[in-house]
Every structure is written in structure tokens, then in C-alpha cells.
Amino acid sequence: MYTIGIDLGGTNIVSSVVDDKYNIVASSKTPTNAIRSAEEIFDDIAKVTKEAVEKAGIEMSDIDSIGLGTPGTVNGDGIIEFANNLGFNNVPAKDMLVERLGVEKVFIENDANCAALGEAYAGVGNGAKDFVAVTLGTGVGSGVIVDGKIVNGVNFAGGECGHMVIMVDGEECTCGRKGCWEAYASATALIRQTKKAMEENPDSVMHQLAKEEGKVSGRTAFDAMRKGDIAGVKVVDKYIKYVSCGLINLVNALQPEIICIGGGICNEGETLMKPLRRYVQAERYSIHSKIQTRIVKAELGNDAGVIGAAILGKVK
Amino acid sequence: MYTIGIDLGGTNIVSSVVDDKYNIVASSKTPTNAIRSAEEIFDDIAKVTKEAVEKAGIEMSDIDSIGLGTPGTVNGDGIIEFANNLGFNNVPAKDMLVERLGVEKVFIENDANCAALGEAYAGVGNGAKDFVAVTLGTGVGSGVIVDGKIVNGVNFAGGECGHMVIMVDGEECTCGRKGCWEAYASATALIRQTKKAMEENPDSVMHQLAKEEGKVSGRTAFDAMRKGDIAGVKVVDKYIKYVSCGLINLVNALQPEIICIGGGICNEGETLMKPLRRYVQAERYSIHSKIQTRIVKAELGNDAGVIGAAILGKVK
DSSP states (O other): EEEEEEESSSSSSEEEEEOTTOEEEEEEEEEOSSSOOHHHHHHHHHHHHHHHHHTTTOGGGGEEEEEEEEEEOOOTTOOOOEGGGGEEEEEHHOOOOOOOOOSEEEEEEHHHHHHHHHHHSTTTTTTOOOEEEESSSSSEEOOOTTTTTETTTTTOOOOOOSSSSSSSOOOOOOTSSOOOOHHSSSHHHHHHHHHHHHHHHHTTHHHHHHHHHHHTTHHHHHHHHHHOHHHHHHHHHHHHHHHHHHHHHHHHOOOOOOEEEGGGGOOOOOOOHHHHHHHHHHHOSOOOOOOOOOOEOOOOOTTTHHHHHHHHHHHH | EEEEEEEOOSSEEEEEEEEEOOEEEEEEEEEOOOOOHHHHHHHHHHHHHHHHHHHHTTTGGGEEEEEESSSSOOTTOOEEEEEEEGGGGEEHHHHHHHHHHOOOOOEEHHHHHHHHHHHHHHHHTOOSSSSSEEESSSEEEEEEEETEEEOOOTOOOOOGGGGSSTTTOOOTTSOOSSSSHHHHHHHHHHHHHHHHHHHHHHTTTTTHHHHHHHHTTTTHHHHHTTOHHHHHHHHHHHHHHHHHHHHHHHHHHHSSSEEEEESSGGGGTTHHHHHHHHHHHHHHHTTTSSOOEEEEEEESSSSHHHHHHHHHHHHO
């Protein structure tokens, strides 16, 4: 039996047929062309899904369930209540898919939660029941899985761990609070921290690196560190300390089997992961426990979302 | 059918027969007299349990399951791995109860988690499936319930939300980290904050109040506030802001149906709860959601532990 996972993004719509070992069998995609009407977007979702099924050499009747991951807030009735970058307000996504594709078992979920589910079941989690996925990108995204299920909370807005304050009255966050983890641990925050250090250190090699790249990026301080630049070393160490602070908070609250880290910053690999693990190891509350949360790098990349969406039918 | 809940505390052992509506039918108690051997303590646990059953006018064969709440870390085999104030190391609590009482269904759990379960099912939670209990006492204790089950995590050390940092490099915490929520929101922290404000404000009425009470307590600043003392008002406002910071973090991560607050500070009632709710309302991430986490005062008091222990058999 097969399932279908759909990743409805701000840029592209991807639909994939996934087998019962969580392998992607066939995919099709098309630009989202947001913002346009939900009717048009769902017509295209149906179109690429039928294409994916055809590419897989199967029939729609071979499909057990369909899952769709979307930005924004999705309620328990499969309605996308609000998705800013799609211009969606109360779009009955589930009903629109059932109508267009004739499959009864349809599940709609937030995209970060789908990605977490994908990594937990089919990726680095290898079936872990208690799992947190954290993405260090423009913001700090997260999805929390407890006992094999996504923690949606009472209003389906759960899992926003990036908006847990780690510094009372600290840096302003896009959410309106001050001092959120996201305001210290996102790639955006790292770039801000790098720029500040460059101002304070006019002789740092970071200036030259930024000139070569044409901008200050999430790599600038890491690259400077690799060249032995003291200011770069300090930026990286402080950034990793901020990232670890939120991770340790999650460990102490939930003691998941695994926390996986994704997002562009993860391309630093063990340069990031090793000191992160060291900080978590030193400060976690459960210092005497034999079993500890493992901190690992995400492995499914962009596929996590579609695979997670395809799994929704098995865990909802 | 009846169940038994046992609260094994550092001071007393309480055993209660609980009916299927979560009412305590009969109880018996004895001093713990810690530290002594686990054998002796479990003999006394069996004794008070048999007494409670007799008081209830029933037989041990009317008991469906037994739950025991204990300080420390309990693993999935019902072994108390470590409980500092009982002097316990790897005590096979489950087996020791089965042997002494002849009831097969026996469950052992951390006491804070039992209290959370009691409030969630039988107290202010009224059956809420997603629930967090926070206790503002010497420390900040907590128990997290997701989908009706205690979040134990991979090593049974989960739910230590008091040890989530809200201030990077902040006040030292007993756990070894700096800036934990507990170091700002416990009664101990409030007393420290009060003493600091008294030093800085020699004319504050707090000096007179502390003299009358014979000590600086968690009430000093609240009482001063009620007398219109500006320094007292500032201490209370800042303290409530710290408490709310951790609560909002929990809301953003888990969006539980209810967060209940217990512990001595709660005797302040709405003086505490109203501004707490105001802060949470203003800063939560889910500002557009129709349904919001309710912040309420715990209602079972000391009974939460035994009732929660008695419920273990229904949720494990």
C-alpha cells in the first residue's frame, strides 16, 4: 500500500508517492504562484498528485491516505485557519482534497510538524517515539513528538519552541516578545551577532570574508574561526552557547530520545554538533541518568516534509 | 472497584483508598522516619495500606491497582533509581509492593508527576488531556501531561520545567545551570528578591513586616504591596513577570489546555493569578487562536499526590 505526502510551500508544491518503508517512489512538482485563490492552488495540488501517482505506475485506488503539510495554523477539522504567505484564511483543505482526489483518509498538518514526523519515523529518528526537530533558519522552527504523536496542543499552535524566552528583556523577537530563543539562535541572529562583532573588531578577517562573499552570512564567523580569527571564534562560541541553552531547556522539560537539528547552519556539521553536545552534556538536569537525549543532525533535508506528510495517516 | 494511592514523602507515608470517581474513601498515615532501610519503609507502607483498606470497610481483593508516588527518579521497571532524601538507590519498589500486598497491578511514579496527574484528572483539570502542573515552592516543580499521559521522556527524568533557563548567565541555580526559571520564580527566589529590595530601600514597610513575622517570607513583598509600599509593588511585579515568562514558554511549546499553579505562593489567589494571566495573554505566540491555555490555581492541595498515584493504573 502507498501513501501520498504533499508539501505546500510558499514557492513550490511537491507531491510524492511514498511506500510503506517511507521511500519516495515518485514525485511531481509545480510552482505555487502565491498569492492566488485556494481553489486554483488546490486544483494544482490535485494535478501534481495525479502526475506523481501516474509516474509511480499505480492507481489512485492503491493510495491508502494523503497528508498535506502547509505553513500556518491547521485545526483538527483539516481547515487551514491562517497562512500568511499563502494568503489563506479558513481554507477547508481536507474537504478540498477529498473532493478533488476521491481519497477519504486525508490529513492536514503544519509543515514544521510534518518535517519533524518525517525525521522521527523515516530519518535520523529511526522510529523514535519522543523526538524534537529544531530548524535553525531565518527563525528557529520546531516540531515536538511525544509518544509517537505530534504535540499540537489545545489550539493546534503547539511546538513553537523558538519562542521560548532564554533572556528576559533580551533582543526583540518578530513575535513581539523579547529574548526568545529564535532571537539568539536563528541564522538571522547569528548574522546580527557577526555584524556586531565586525563593528567592534575592524581588524577581524570577517570583513574580508564578507567582502568576498558579497554579504555577511551564517558562514562568515565559522569561516573566520577556521582561519584562527579570535573575534570569529568568540562569535561562534557564543552562538553555540545560545543554541545549546534552548536545547538543554527542551531536554530538561521533555527528555526526548533524540533532538535533531536542521537548517542551513547544520552544514557546519561536527563543527557545530560537537560543542553543542558538550554544552548539553555539561548542563542537563539528568546528569546521573544512564540514558541521555542524543543531539543529532537532520538527514532527510527537503524530503522530510513530504515524507512526514505521507506518514500522517499512520499516526493521527 | 477501588484503587490505592500512596504518597511516600520525606516526612510521612500516606496511603488512601480511592473510588472510581477519584474520591478518597479512607486514609492511613505514618512517619517515614527517613533515612532507614527500604525494607523497613516498605513494611510500613504495607501496614498503612492494609489499615486504609480496613478503614474503608473493603478487602484487598476489591483493589484493582496500587500506585505509589515518590521523590526522585523512577524507571520503567518500577525501580526507584535514586531518591536523595530517602537515601534510596535502585530500590525495586514495584516488586516490594507486589510481594507485600499481593496486588499484581502496581505502578511507581515520581511524586510531582503524580500530583500533576491528580490535578489533571480529579482536580482543576477536570479530565484535561494536555495539562501542566507547576508548583512554586522551595523550587519550581512541574509535571507535564500530553494526551492524558505523563511525559517521562526516554530516561524517566522528564518534566523538569523549573530547570529551563530564562536568563542566560543569570542567577545560579541549585542544578548547576545559571538563570533557570526556578532561580527566579520559586518562593526561595522571591525571598531573595525581597531581601535585595529591602537592602536598597531602608524606608520600605517590608522591614517592619519582616520584623513582625520574625523573617522575610514569600508573603513579605505581597503584604507590603497591599499597604501601598512602592518597593513591595516593584518586587511583586517583577516576580510575577518572571513566573509568567516560564508559563508563556510552556504555552508556546505545548499549548496545553490548562496550566495549574500550586505551592505556597498560590495562597495569594487572584492577586497572583490576575496579573499572571495578563502577562500570558499579552505575550503568548498564539495570539490569534480562539482557544487559549487557561492559567488556574491548583485545587487538591496535599491530596493531589495520593489521588494521582491512585490514578496511575488507569493511564499507564
